[in-house]
Every structure is written in C-alpha cells, then in structure tokens.
Amino acid sequence: MTLILTLASRNLFHDRVRLIATAVGIVFSIVLVTVQLGVFLSFERMVTTMIDHAHADFWIVPSETKSFEDSSLLSGRERLQALSVNGVKAAVPAVVGYASWRKPNGGASTPVLVVGTPENSAGLQPWNLVEGNLRDLSLPEGVAVDRSYFDELGITKIGEHAEIDNQKARVVAASSGIRSFTTMPNVFTSLERARAYLGVPPNEANYFMVRLAPNADAAAVRGELVAHLSDAEVLTSEEFRHRTRQFWLFDTGAGAALLGSAILGVIVGTIIVAQTLYSSTKDHLKEFATLRAIGSSQIYILKVILSQALLSAVIGFSVAACIDLMLVRATADAALPIVMTPELTLGLFVLTLAMCAIAAVSAIRVVTRIDPVAVFAQ
Amino acid sequence: MTTTMIEATNIVKVLGEGPARVEALKSINLSLVGGELTLLMGPSGSGKTTLLSVLGCMLSPTGGTVEIRGRSTTGLDAEELAALRRDNVGFVFQSYHLFPTLTAAENVRLALDVRGGCSRMARIKAEKALATVGLSHKARAFPRELSGGEQQRVAVARAIVGDASVILADEPTAALDSENGHAVMMMLAEIAKDPTRALFIVTHDPRIMPFADRILRIEDGRIVSDQRGGGRTSPLRALKYAS
Ligand SMILES: Nc1ncnc2c1ncn2[C@@H]1O[C@H](COP(=O)(O)OP(=O)(O)OP(=O)(O)O)[C@@H](O)[C@H]1O
Ligand SMILES: [Mg+2]
Numbered sequence: 001m002t003l004i005l006t007l008a009s010r011n012l013f014h015d016r017v018r019l020i021a022t023a024v025g026i027v028f029s030i031v032l033v034t035v036q037l038g039v040f041l042s043f044e045r046m047v048t049t050m051i052d053h054a055h056a057d058f059w060i061v062p063s064e065t066k067s068f069e070d071s072s073l074l075s076g077r078e079r080l081q082a083l084s085v086n087g088v089k090a091a092v093p094a095v096v097g098y099a100s101w102r103k104p105n106g107g108a109s110t111p112v113l114v115v116g117t118p119e120n121s122a123g124l125q126p127w128n129l130v131e132g133n134l135r136d137l138s139l140p141e142g143v144a145v146d147r148s149y150f151d152e153l154g155i156t157k158i159g160e161h162a163e164i165d166n167q168k169a170r171v172v173a174a175s176s177g178i179r180s181f182t183t184m185p186n187v188f189t190s191l192e193r194a195r196a197y198l199g200v201p202p203n204e205a206n207y208f209m210v211r212l213a214p215n216a217d218a219a220a221v222r223g224e225l226v227a228h229l230s231d232a233e234v235l236t237s238e239e240f241r242h243r244t245r246q247f248w249l250f251d252t253g254a255g256a257a258l259l260g261s262a263i264l265g266v267i268v269g270t271i272i273v274a275q276t277l278y279s280s281t282k283d284h285l286k287e288f289a290t291l292r293a294i295g296s297s298q299i300y301i302l303k304v305i306l307s308q309a310l311l312s313a314v315i316g317f318s319v320a321a322c323i324d325l326m327l328v329r330a331t332a333d334a335a336l337p338i339v340m341t342p343e344l345t346l347g348l349f350v351l352t353l354a355m356c357a358i359a360a361v362s363a364i365r366v367v368t369r370i371d372p373v374a375v376f377a378q
Numbered sequence: 379m380t381t382t383m384i385e386a387t388n389i390v391k392v393l394g395e396g397p398a399r400v401e402a403l404k405s406i407n408l409s410l411v412g413g414e415l416t417l418l419m420g421p422s423g424s425g426k427t428t429l430l431s432v433l434g435c436m437l438s439p440t441g442g443t444v445e446i447r448g449r450s451t452t453g454l455d456a457e458e459l460a461a462l463r464r465d466n467v468g469f470v471f472q473s474y475h476l477f478p479t480l481t482a483a484e485n486v487r488l489a490l491d492v493r494g495g496c497s498r499m500a501r502i503k504a505e506k507a508l509a510t511v512g513l514s515h516k517a518r519a520f521p522r523e524l525s526g527g528e529q530q531r532v533a534v535a536r537a538i539v540g541d542a543s544v545i546l547a548d549e550p551t552a553a554l555d556s557e558n559g560h561a562v563m564m565m566l567a568e569i570a571k572d573p574t575r576a577l578f579i580v581t582h583d584p585r586i587m588p589f590a591d592r593i594l595r596i597e598d599g600r601i602v603s604d605q606r607g608g609g610r611t612s613p614l615r616a617l618k619y620a621s
Contacts, residue, residue, distance in 0.1 A: 287477050
C-alpha cells in the first residue's frame with residue numbers, strides 16, 4: 001500500500017483538536033442539511049397524501065386551483081358534462097374546506113380541514129381506520145378523525161360529540177397515521193354533511209374525481225373533457241400533486257426556507273473544513289516541501305491532501321449518520337417526521353465528500369505554490 | 379573507469395530582483411563522477427546552497443546547462459524536474475526533514491513511494507537501506523524517538539534507498555555533535571565508494587575534510603580552488619574526526 005493514506009491519516013490524527021474541529025464542522029453541517037432536507041422530503045410527501053389516497057384518473061378542478069387544500073367551487077354542471085363524455089364511468093364530487101371545530105363541553109375551538117365525499121363512493125375516504133368503519137360515516141353527524149389528533153380535538157374516544165361551525169358532529173371512526181402537514185387536523189365526513197358544515201350549496205363541489213371505464217382511452221377522454229369544460233381544468237393526479245407541491249413548497253416559501261438553510265449548512269460546513277484543512281496544511285508545509293524536494297509529483301501531494309479531506313469526510317459523515325438516525329427515530333411520530341431515504345443517505349455522503357473536496361481547494365492552492373528550495377531555509 | 383553523473387557548464391544563477399538582486403553563481407563549471415566524495419566549502423553567502431540546489435534540479439540556472447547522467451535539464455518544467463530528482467538525486471539536509479508522523483522505515487520508503495511501483499519491493503529496499511546505516515533495530519521508531527545522529531542516518535538511508543546516482547548533502551553534520559557527525563560522515567564516505575554514486579557535500583566543517591576525495595572552494599559565486607586526492611588517500615584520514 002502506498003504511503004499516501006498513511007501520511008493523510010497520520011496528519012489527520014496527529015492533531016486531535018483540529019480533527020475534532022473538522023468533524024464538528026462536518027457533523028454540524030450534515031445534520032443540519034439532513035434535518036432540512038428530511039423535513040423537506042417529509043413535507044413534500046405529506047402535502048400530497050390526500051391526492052395519493054384518492055381514486056381518480058382525472059381531477060376536474062376550478063381554474064387556477066393552486067393546491068388541494070385551497071380551491072374555489074365548481075357549479076356542478078361540470079359533473080354532468082363529464083358524465084356525458086364517452087369513457088367516463090364516474091365523476092365523484094369532493095368538498096374540501098376549512099372550518100372551526102369546537103371541542104365538546106364548551107371547550108375552545110380549533111380550525112380543521114373538512115373533506116367530504118359521497119359515502120361508499122371509493123373516491124376519497126379516510127384510510128387506515130382503526131376504530132369504527134367507513135359505513136359509520138353515513139350515521140347522522142358522523143365524522144372520522146385521526147387518533148393522533150384526539151387530544152387536540154378534545155376527544156377521548158369515538159362516539160363523542162363536538163361542533164363544526166356550530167353544527168353537530170360525532171366522531172364515529174378513527175384512523176391512524178393520517179397526519180396533516182399543517183397544524184390543522186383533517187376531518188372526513190359525507191358529502192352532504194361537508195356541504196352543510198362548509199356552507200356549500202347543493203350540487204356544488206371543489207373537485208370532481210373522474211374515473212374511467214375499463215378500456216377507455218385516457219388521452220381521448222381527457223381531450224373531450226377539456227373541450228367540454230370551459231371554466232375548469234382537467235388534471236391527472238400527478239399534475240395535481242405537482243401543483244400542490246409547487247404551491248406549498250415554493251409559492252409559500254416554506255420549501256425555499258428549508259433548502260436555504262440546507263445550503264447555508266453546506267456553506268458553513270465547507271468553510272470550517274476548509275479552515276482546518278488549510279491550517280493543517282500550513283503546519284505541514286515543510287513536509288510537503290520535502291516531498292517535493294525528494295521528487296514527488298504534484299499529483300502525489302494533491303492525493304495526500306485530498307485523502308486527508310476525504311478521510312475527514314468519512315469520519316464526519318459516520319458521526320452525522322448516527323445522529324441523523326437518532327433524529328429520524330425521535331421524530332417518527334411528530335407532525336413532520338424527518339424522512340431518511342437510501343437516496344438521501346447516499347446523496348448526503350456524496351455531498352460530504354464533495355464538501356470536503358471543495359474545502360481542500362485552498363489547501364491545495366497553498367501546496368501547489370510550494371518551492372522545494374524551501375527545505376534549505378533553516 | 380569513472381562515470382560522469384552531473385555535468386554543469388557555465389552556470390549562472392541570479393536571485394532576487396531590483397536592489398535585492400544577487401548574482402549568486404557566476405559561470406561555474408563542474409562535473410561530478412561516480413565513486414567520489416566532493417566537498418564544497420566556502421564562506422557564508424558564497425553560493426554553496428544555491429549551487430547544490432541547481433545541481434539537484436531544485437533551481438533552474440539563469441544561464442548555463444546542467445546534465446544529469448547525460449540528460450540535459452534545460453527547458454524542463456517543474457514536474458519534469460521533480461521526476462528527474464526522484465529518479466536520480468538523493469538529498470540530505472542539515473535539519474534532517476524527516477516526516478514526524480512516519481516511522482523510520484516509512485520515511486525511507488517514502489523516497490520510493492513517490493515513484494509509485496511495488497510497495498513490497500519498497501519495503502524490502504527500505505529495510506536494506508536502514509541496515510546500511512545501522513538502524514535496522516529502529517525501523518519502527520518515530521523521529522522524535524531517535525537522536526539527532528540517528529535521524530540524520532535515517533535521512534541518509536532515504537537518500538540512498540532509490541539508488542540515486544547523485545547524493546547531495548547540505549551541511550549534514552552541522553546540527554550534530556562531533557561523535558554523531560563522525561558516524562554520519564563515515565557512512566557517507568562508505569556510500570561514496572560505490573562507483574555508481576557521486577556524493578556532493580556542502581559544509582563549513584573542517585573536520586569533514588579528511589573524508590573527501592575532492593575539495594572545492596567557492597567564494598562570491600565562483601569556484602576558486604579544486605583539489606583532488608587530498609582526502610581519503612591522505613594520512614589525515616586516519617586521524618580522529620573530533621579534534
Ligand atoms: N531567494 C533569494 N533572493 C535573493 N538573494 C538570495 C536568495 N537566496 C539566497 N540569496 C543570496 O544569494 C547568495 C548565496 O546564498 P546561498 O544560500 O547559496 O549561500 P551559502 O553559501 O549557502 O551560505 P550559508 O553558508 O550561509 O548557507 C547570498 O548572498 C544570499 O544572500
Ligand atoms: Mg547554505
């Protein structure tokens with residue numbers, strides 16, 4: 001084995017204080033980046049959960065709809081127009097809107113997102129029910145909420161009553177794991193009741209979820225739908241997801257803030273590593289001059305410095321990965337859990353390597369200017 | 379038969395610029411042959427280190443040519459000069475310049491490592507070179523665990539491990555007490571018996587003179603005397619190094 005790695009690792013471990021500073025710089029930056037990107041990923045996934053769980057081939061949405069949570073109303077004619085298109089099997093209405101939930105026993109109120117679709121429609125129903133069942137939503141005043149929001153909604157068990165915009169509601173079913181990315185819990189109910197809670201006139205709806213007949217030509221149907229619907233847009237689920245993501249992640253600035261702090265983390269980390277690597281190289285300048293004097297190529301010296309940088313990266317990344325793992329575990333039940341994917345892990349490792357390689361530039365600039373005659377200076 | 383290892387012709391070296399401009403070497407002609415130990419002596423600032431640097435391809439001369447084993451160094455860039463050094467030149471410095479984080483054996487091996495190539499062979503050669511300087515038992519010691527004399531012997535091993543045809547030493551005994559200085563010189567003199575190597579040693583130290591086959595004197599950038607045959611063959615050689 002060549003002495004390049006030996007030199008690099010000995011230089012690195014020779015100065016413990018500097019090694020710790022380097023590792024802290026990398027760990028700080030990588031953990032920060034993980035948290036930001038992990039939350040970003042988590043956010044990105046969560047903003048589309050409703051669309052992900054809906055059964056729709058196409059969505060008819062009011063023109064200029066920005067996100068699933070926020071749209072105006074369709075008159076209802078769209079549904080009939082859609083149904084008249086050959087190949088359309090169903091156009092299931094969905095009503096979505098914010099309302100005020102008043103806790104039982106005259107408690108305080110809290111905003112919720114009400115989602116209503118026809119019972120038994122298989123359009124957009126709560127999933128992962130752990131208590132009660134979907135049929136119970138047709139019971140009078142029946143609503144379903146997620147178990148994790150019981151406290152927030154002032155509920156202790158199903159069967160309890162509350163009020164939504166001064167109208168009665170009764171929790172008849174509870175799901176598990178339907179988390180909202182906002183602070184507002186989702187409340188699922190029947191279409192009619194949702195219209196009542198939200199004051200939506202009969203026939204009107206925020207969306208119509210189009211389901212195609214078997215063997216229908218999706219592109220042709222879409223073309224027809226677009227031709228028939230002048231005040232509405234026709235989106236695939238993927239397009240709707242993209243639009244919703246775009247709105248929450250970028251139009252609101254939330255995603256930009258997360259990415260911004262991640263980039264800041266990378267910059268700060270790079271600067272710290274660059275600083276320590278630079279001063280380490282300065283300390284070993286005489287040795288690099290000696291290397292040059294005994295005839296080493298520039299490449300050999302660059303390899304020593306890069307190895308030192310990449311070794312720091314591996315050490316720093318290992319520590320950061322352990323901390324990240326703990327964070328992922330710790331936030332698993334939080335509203336916005338930090339998401340770690342194999343791709344993200346790999347990406348972070350590559351980022352760490354890149355960060356350290358870039359950090360090595362200033363050190364490399366120093367050694368490339370070394371004059372071997374420096375070895376004669378006493 | 380002797381082989382010419384270095385041939386320097388009409389070397390001029392200008393250092394510094396403007397008011398600091400110094401003509402450190404003024405038309406120097408010199409050839410070094412294998413199997414000979416040459417001493418370069420002269421007052422401080424006379425150009426000894428400059429000449430050694432030019433001969434060792436660390437500095438390019440302002441004028442004149444240097445040939446190493448028949449190969450001209452004129453027009454070579456920094457990388458080509460480095461390549462020439464690693465294949466042909468071994469250096470010994472006054473302050474040893476060992477790598478503090480490498481063991482004695484690794485320090486020696488480094489001279490081969492920069493050439494690339496088989497590391498097992500390099501290990502064996504490094505062991506042999508350490509044995510030559512009598513330090514086999516210190517192979518795993520770090521420089522800080524070695525005395526000054528031992529460190530300089532490790533440096534000598536590093537200079538010879540690659541079978542360099544020229545060994546250049548700048549004040550190799552200046553940092554050593556007389557006993558250690560003597561031991562290092564004995565070693566260098568022994569190495570100089572090898573007809574494939576030329577040794578060139580810059581020194582202030584008159585106690586080294588008995589080891590020399592040839593003594594050059596430099597003053598103000600010019601070689602002012604060149605004496606051969608005074609050293610090893612003279613009765614002085616038998617005298618103790620320490621005065
Ligand atoms: N980088 C430089 N710039 C300008 N002048 C220099 C430079 N390096 C050396 N000199 C000058 O060149 C001359 C020769 O220097 P050199 O180091 O070769 O002398 P030396 O004989 O080795 O002296 P010493 O015995 O003190 O080591 C001196 O006058 C010195 O001041
Ligand atoms: Mg000098």
